Amino acid sequence: MKIAILGGGPAGLYLALLLKKADPAHRITVLERNRPDDTFGWGVVFSEQTLGYFQAADPETHAEITAHFARWDDIDIHYKGTTITSGGHGFAGIARRTLLSILQRRALDLGVEIRFQTEFTDDGDLERLGLGGADTPDVIVAADGINSGVRRRHAAAFQPDLDVRPAKFIWLGTTVPFDAFTFVIVENPHGVFQAHAYRFEDGLSTFIVECDPVSWQNAGFDEMDIDQTVAACQEMFGPWLKGHPLMANIPPHLRSHPWVNFNRVRCQTWFDGNVVLIGDAAHTAHFSIGSGTKLAMEDSIALSRWLHAEPNLEKALAGFQEERMTDALRLQNAARNSMEWFENVRRYTRLDPPQFAYSLLTRSQRVSHENLRLRDSSYLEGVERWFSARVHDQPANRSTTRPTPPMFTPFTLRGMTVRNRIVVAPMDMYSADDGVPNEFHLVHLGARALGGAGLILTEMTCISPEARISLGCTGLYRPDHVAGWKRVVDFVHDRTRAKIGLQLGHSGPKGATKRMWEGMDEPLGDDEGAWPVIAPSPIPWTAHNQIPREMTRSDMDEVRDQFVASTRLAVEAGFDLIELHCAHGYLLSSFITPLTNRRTDEYGGALENRLRFPLEVFRAMRAVWPEERPMSVRISATDWLDEGVDGPEAVEIARAFHAAGADILHISAGQTSPKAKPVYGRIFQTPLSDRIRNEAGVPTITVGNITEADQVNSILAAGRADLCALARPHLADPNWTLRAAAEQGMGDDPWPVQYLSGARQLERNLERARQQAQELLGTSTV
DSSP, X not given: OEEEEEOOSHHHHXXXXXXXXXXXXXXXXXXXXXXXXXXXXXXXXXXXXXXXHHHHHOHHHHHHHHXXXXXXXXXXXXXXXXXXXXXXXXXXXXXXXXXXXXXXXXXXXXTXXXXXXXXXXXXXXXTTTTOOGGGOOXXXXXXXXXXXXXXXXXXXXXXXXXXXXXXXXXXXXXXOOOSSEEEEEEEETTEEEEEEEEEEETTEEEEEEEEOHHHHHHTTGGGOOHHXXXXXXXXXXXXXXXXXOEEEOOOGGGSSSOOEEEEEEEESOSEETTEEEOGGGTBOOOGGGTOHHXXXXXXXXXXXXXXXXXXXXXXXXXXXXXHHHHHHHHHHHHHHHHHHHHHTGGGGGGSOHHHHHHHHHTTTSSSOHHHHHHHOHHHHHHHHHHHHHHHHTOOOOOOSSOOOOGGGSOEEETTEEESSSEEEOOOXXXXXXXXXXXXXXXXXXXXXXXTTOSXXXXXXXXXXXXXXSSTTOOBOSSHHHHHHHHHHHHHHHHHOSOEEEEEEEOOGGGOSBOOHHHHTTOBOOGGGTOOOOEESSSOOSSTTSOXXXXXXXXXXXXXXXXXXXXXXXXXXXXXXXXXXXXXXXXXXXXXXXTTTOXXXXXXXXXXXXXXXXXXXXXXXXXXXXXXXXXXXXXXXXXXXXXXXXXXXXHHHHHHHHHHTTOSEEEEEOOOSOTTXXXXXXXXXXXXXXHHIIIIIOOOEEEESSOOOHHHHHHHHHTTSOSEEEESHHHHHOTTHHHHHHHHTTOTTTTSOGGGHHHHHHHHHHHHHHHHHHHHHHHHOOO
């Protein structure tokens, strides 16, 4: 097989040597623009897992690479005059120049042809370069990097998605022998700047400086050449450089404007006929997780294997794409989280150093609370003691007893204190009788209160018959509703240590529909008891739902007064908290989002106008709700559509409700349009809570695919939310919190006295399972 590889970086060279090793008969030509000893940048980092792949693929290359490694275990974070160290991370770095030299020698020894100083634009240049006619390649591999000309030439097939990020960075080096992966955060009058630094060989370290565009411009970097930039960075980071210089190694065309923006590359397809992309040509991962070269060389391992094992080229390239695209997307998602953290580091400068450092360490969501415990239990226990001491307003003294996990610390809003940070999220049950909560609601909510959660929130409870979503929705607008709810509230207060909150709402354009199991959002027919629906604008939820009547000012007055009346009844029922539902496309949400609010009066248009009526309702409720009891507002922080509510608007929405008296914001997302394109995943809505909490400076409840106690502790310790709401996990296990308490050695704290024998048995079973796991590890021959 004749193979042309465009690009002599790590991906191209490694692929060439692996293919030649697999079959010496292959004729492999690598085309590289630069000279053999040219390289730009400094060091690269590999994980132990990737090194295992290298060893399996080519032991000779692996041995030489690892012989040149600089290894370290710690991460040092320098922030606000403190240094926080976390160990157990296991990094290995090597000079990029050294890596290329190793790969070049190995490829040449195996018989690969490498043409250095060969200029090419894309695969259209191959014939000009003598790779035409009888020498026409069977396979063309584009390893030509982030600005790939091949990708550009075949754009119609590859469908690249390029996202140039706003932050500015410059890749420098230094002679400081850092003995840990080092992050330095500098705040000065110009803004916030961070350095990512790590040693890759004796006496040399990478030193990347990054900042947001406002800080960059304020510091005058936009007008500096490379020499001026190096001098300015050297002065800024002088205390950590300790007299050592910063050095630049960048291409000549960047010397006058040396700062660059990261370009996130993603392609729908990685091959077109016999042309295939690998490495940065196909995908990029932000440098803050140090995985670009790792991804590229793992591409090379997979592509070599597929080309060697599968004689049908189309099947081979399709198999390669299927295998590697999933891994690349998974890593890109983690890299996106890390990238966005550093792009917005300014929002985290309100955090105290222990929480700031923890947030940095867990930014990608690949490192969790318990993962940190495995890496460095002493560090994590210090974080837990700090978190618990802050809650109890006490010094974080060391103790021989295990500190309280974040999820089991109390939290106070006005006169209400919850014993732990777990919330049973509102879940519509569609099981009421003419709005009256019945035995089902008593058992459903009572069981979850007995199950140990700190706060129970009711399903959306409606303020009038016309405010219901379905005929099965609960209400609070008649005396029998008060009696039904009081029965539930009294049980929670008398028999458990939980607090209970009422979520009040109005269905708006999503009303008069069937129960969930009869057809979600399916409209009721007139013969099924349908009623007219209202909304800010006459826009139906879907084409087959009712067209709502556009609300008049008189309608607004009536709805506002109904919310107030229900709030007064909630006082009678004894609820500890009220939550106003302004999310998910229901009435107040439909005022906030421009997707359904097309009004041209003072209640439509700009966000200030769209918020006017929801804020009016909230203030009227706050005026009659007891001062000592807190209020929450649930919002959709994104509509998952470009033309809808986005991040900056969500922050302003939260600020507005907080200024009006909301004590906490319950951050959800979407369900405001059937056209929404949500991005699902683990704890997928928590970044929305993180942004609002740390930019607006307001307490938040986060929700959305939170399933594990480990995730809860990570979210809380990092300051991404103050409370964590779980819905489906509580449907599957009403005792989710009790189980989490047993797993984390919390003893009797959240358990009802009637259930203590169950707690003891569960603890014994968990301990037995842990011992068995340890025994299996001890006898493993792997």
